[in-house]
Amino acid sequence: MxxxxxxxxxxxxxxxxxxxxxxxxxxxxxxxxxxxxxxxxxxxxxxxxxxxxxxxxxxxxxxxxxxxxxxNIAPVRHAKFEIPLVRTEIESLGASYRYAFISRSIDLAPDWLRARICLGPDDQVLHIECMHYANNAPFQFEDRWINITAAPKSMTADFSAISPNEWLVAELPFSEAEISFSASAVDERLARFLSMYHGEPHFLSERVTWLKDLPITFAQMSYGRGYRMTTRY
Amino acid sequence: MxxxxxxxxxxxxxxxxxxxxxxxxxxxxxxxxxxxxxxxxxxxxxxxxxxxxxxxxxxxxxxxxxxxxxxNIAPVRHAKFEIPLVRTEIESLGASYRYAFISRSIDLAPDWLRARICLGPDDQVLHIECMHYANNAPFQFEDRWINITAAPKSMTADFSAISPNEWLVAELPFSEAEISFSASAVDERLARFLSMYHGEPHFLSERVTWLKDLPITFAQMSYGRGYRMTTRY
DNA sequence: CAGTGGTCTAGACCACACA
DNA sequence: GTGTGGTCTAGACCACTGC
Incomplete structure (x- = not known):
């Protein structure tokens, strides 16, 4: 010893x-x-x-x-997963990263989103869609909603050049986040972006972040075929 | 302050x-x-x-x-997930837990398994299949392989009464574990156990554990419809 | 109330990595 | 070499909680 x-x-x-x-x-x-x-x-x-x-x-x-x-009788094991930037995740796989902007719009928060992250009926949100590619193969579809009240600066950000993922990490600190993983079937539109078949299973990650009770953003990240999240402990 | x-x-x-x-x-x-x-x-x-x-x-x-x-420029966030016993997981949801044994056999380790967890060509494995129910609804299908060389006591355990999950936690400490999550489509047999449709997406968790370089067990846990893993940080 | 873990202090030496 | 973090020590007081 x-x-x-x-x-x-x-x-x-x-x-x-x-x-x-x-x-x-x-x-x-x-x-x-x-x-x-x-x-x-x-x-x-x-x-x-x-x-x-x-x-x-x-x-x-x-x-x-x-x-x-x-x-402890039943040691509650904890697995730690790293939550890196998509770009970092792709680059650490040794692949080249490419970002592609798809769409941007400003709307009243839809009902399901208001309910999901506790927004008021008049709150506006910035809605961004984009893709992340690894070696030019579809890696992840990002469907991002940003609470404009919490992040007015997002209105002037150029999301055709920088991904919302990266912009938020650089510009907006958050105090708390909720993240969840599940399996789901891709719909027709998503299937085209990810080069998959309609109905094919995909790994889905959803994230909400807050800054002191103020909801900042909600995101759905849909991963392409064969994605797996791994860790050791 | x-x-x-x-x-x-x-x-x-x-x-x-x-x-x-x-x-x-x-x-x-x-x-x-x-x-x-x-x-x-x-x-x-x-x-x-x-x-x-x-x-x-x-x-x-x-x-x-x-x-x-x-x-740190890009703070690598860590999300911590609890990895409890299935039973604990179900009970903490406020549901009643039920265990059902399906099958047990002793075989030479199949090639894919030998490759996956580094077994020798003559190593024998104990193969167990079982189900975990929450409020009598299918919750998880467990497909478990135990390295007999590493855990000879598993031969005499009564897996019709106790789940391999629980038996291993109680009997065999491990020093290291690898866990991974992915999305997959259920095959015909699994669909019947989980009351799902053939081809439906399901959340898949795979786990390997070692005790000082000696592989102990490999398990595939297939979760039923709608499962999601959530954490806050 | 008393025992156990939780934390702070002040000081010391060490190991590593950069110049 | 030299400065910074990494760790250990010995002692002290505090806070929670089970008896």
Missing amino acids: LTGDKISFRDVKNEILGRIHAREWPPGSLMPGEIELAEEFGCARATVNRAMRELAEEGIIDRKRKAGTRV | LTGDKISFRDVKNEILGRIHAREWPPGSLMPGEIELAEEFGCARATVNRAMRELAEEGIIDRKRKAGTRV
């Missing part, structure tokens, strides 16, 4: 993980306190604290004041 | 975030060092360190020794 002369919080973490895996501290059981472990490992309590805090963040253990620390 | 008499790492974090949002430290710029900030905020360096470390973990800033800390 010694990697050097001093005990690192990583050593402590690994040792604890090992004991949990070895069922030395079985799921549901109470682990020793920080002070006790610090003495056993010959390190400061802060070191044990950091190790255990990280394990708690990862969902391996559960900590409560006064009650102590327990090994 | 003061929440009490002492400066918390949360205060520091919020203050830094505020300045980044206000473009006081624009994207790509070099931020002051830890010592300087600690002096400005009137707290210890460790406090600033923790604040900045968390911001770095969240992808907001980028830290390098000697080079200093910079605001």
